[in-house]
Amino acid sequence: MKLIIQIPCFNEAQTLETALNALPKSIDGIDRIEYLVINDGSFDKTVDVARRWGVDYIVSFRSNRGLAKGFMAGLDACLRNGADIIVNTDADNQYEGADIAKLVRPILEGRSDIVIGARPIDAIEDFSPLKKKLQHLGSFIVRQASRTDIPDAPSGFRAYSREAAMRLNVTNEYTYTLETIIQAGRMRLAMDAVSVRTNGEIRPSRLMNSMMGYIKKSVFTIGHVLLLYKPFKFFVTLGSLIFLCGTAVGVRFLVFYFHGVGSGHIQSLILAAVLLLLGFQTVIVGLLADIIASNRKILEDVQYHVRRMDYDGVNIKKESAQDV
Numbered sequence: 337m338k339l340i341i342q343i344p345c346f347n348e349a350q351t352l353e354t355a356l357n358a359l360p361k362s363i364d365g366i367d368r369i370e371y372l373v374i375n376d377g378s379f380d381k382t383v384d385v386a387r388r389w390g391v392d393y394i395v396s397f398r399s400n401r402g403l404a405k406g407f408m409a410g411l412d413a414c415l416r417n418g419a420d421i422i423v424n425t426d427a428d429n430q431y432e433g434a435d436i437a438k439l440v441r442p443i444l445e446g447r448s449d450i451v452i453g454a455r456p457i458d459a460i461e462d463f464s465p466l467k468k469k470l471q472h473l474g475s476f477i478v479r480q481a482s483r484t485d486i487p488d489a490p491s492g493f494r495a496y497s498r499e500a501a502m503r504l505n506v507t508n509e510y511t512y513t514l515e516t517i518i519q520a521g522r523m524r525l526a527m528d529a530v531s532v533r534t535n536g537e538i539r540p541s542r543l544m545n546s547m548m549g550y551i552k553k554s555v556f557t558i559g560h561v562l563l564l565y566k567p568f569k570f571f572v573t574l575g576s577l578i579f580l581c582g583t584a585v586g587v588r589f590l591v592f593y594f595h596g597v598g599s600g601h602i603q604s605l606i607l608a609a610v611l612l613l614l615g616f617q618t619v620i621v622g623l624l625a626d627i628i629a630s631n632r633k634i635l636e637d638v639q640y641h642v643r644r645m646d647y648d649g650v651n652i653k654k655e656s657a658q659d660v
Contacts, residue, residue, distance in 0.1 A: 337365060339440060340393075340419040342372040342410040346400055348427035349381040355426065356389045358433030365444040366421070372413055373427075374406040382427075393417060407512040411501050415647045422496045431455075431493040432533040439495040442528045449500035449525040452486055452517075453493030453532035460534055477558055478514050481566065482521030486529050489517055493532055500525050502643045505636060507564065508557055515561045522565050567629050571622025575615045582611025 341359055345352060352373070361369065370392040375383050377400035386394055395413045397406070407424065414422045421440050425431050431453060442448035457463065457471050471490060478489035490513050496504070503523060506512045520527055563570050586608035592601045 337420050337444070338368045338370070338418055339363065339366045339421045339423065340370045340372050340414040340417065341423045341425060341436065342374060342414055343425055343427045344374045344376060344403055344406040344410060345378060345382045345386075345427045346376040346406075347378045347380045347382060349378075349385050351428045352382060352385045353389055355429040355433070356386075356391070358429060359425075360433060360436050363437045363440065366440070370417070370419075372410060372417075374410045374413075376400050376402070376406040402509050404506045404509055404512045404515075408504075408506050411496070411504065415498065415501055415643070419501075420498050422498075422501050424492060424494050424496075426492055428537075429535050430537070432535060435493075435530075435532040436495075438530045438532065439493065442530070443495055443497050447526065448528040449497045450516075450520055450527045451495040452488065452527065452529045453491050454486075454488040454529045455491055455493075455532060455534050457488065474514070474558070478517050481558070481562055482518040484517060484521045484527055486517055486527060488529065489514055491532075502647065503636070503640050505639065508560055511553075511557065514557050518561045518565055565629070567625030568622050571618055571625055575618030575622060577615075578611055578618060579615025582608050582613075582615055585611060 343352070343355060348355075356371065359369075359371065363369065371390075372393040372395065373382075373386040373391050375386070375394060375396040377397045383394060383396065393413055395406075395409050397409070410424070411422060421443055423436050423439060425433070425436070435453060439451050439453055442451050457468050460468075463471070471488070475487060475489040479485060490511075492513055500520065503525065504516055504519065506515055506519075508515045517527070585604050589601050589604040589608060592604070
């Protein structure tokens, strides 16, 4: 059983060694632990620190491409190098490295495909009261969208089985945390959460330049994921609301009309017709989007089988080379 711990990095020379030193060197049930650093266009000495420490793999981008792209590139490298379990953690030492043993346990026991480290949000002193409320709200929305009970959706401290990693496909460019939960919930992958500890903040968050920016990006991400993975429900709900508004306006016009004063409310009739037509068209868009989503599921299944042939083929070639 091989575990690869991946760490996305962007100018993390000051904190990376601290994070690496905290990672476990052995875990019961794991035969081999390896370490991978994703250099997301760093222009400091992040790569030098990683090499000096002795990480096994370094994936480098020439320019900063964002956390989501780095995460997917890390998964690809881990799978190609034969990982049975992949753990993602941060380079700022936010999470307690010793808790990785807790994180991988449900996967080792065959109970889960994805395990998310749930932080004690209310006890984190570095989080403002507003950020704590937003974290809880975001997790609640993701739970409703994914039909899971994950308490800390934005947490980046996660473990993936090889099977789960091959099924994930992140399209959002901001972050992978929310989309992967909704996607996994839609795929019926077994997910679990374990309580983990956090360390004090040693640098400001790179994902949140301001609270308003964080809110905007989170709302956009959740909306984008819902639109992508639940288009029928999204458009039918929206279309129904518009249709009901049109119906209400139309009923208002009819009341005036049967009281003999309909000629003074022609605007209501026009508005009702527009809203009814717009609502009907939105529902039709939902039906078309649902057909596209069905094709997407087929393409994801094809992609999964292609990945299996690709990654497993790499491992078979390695084993054959070693036998020779």
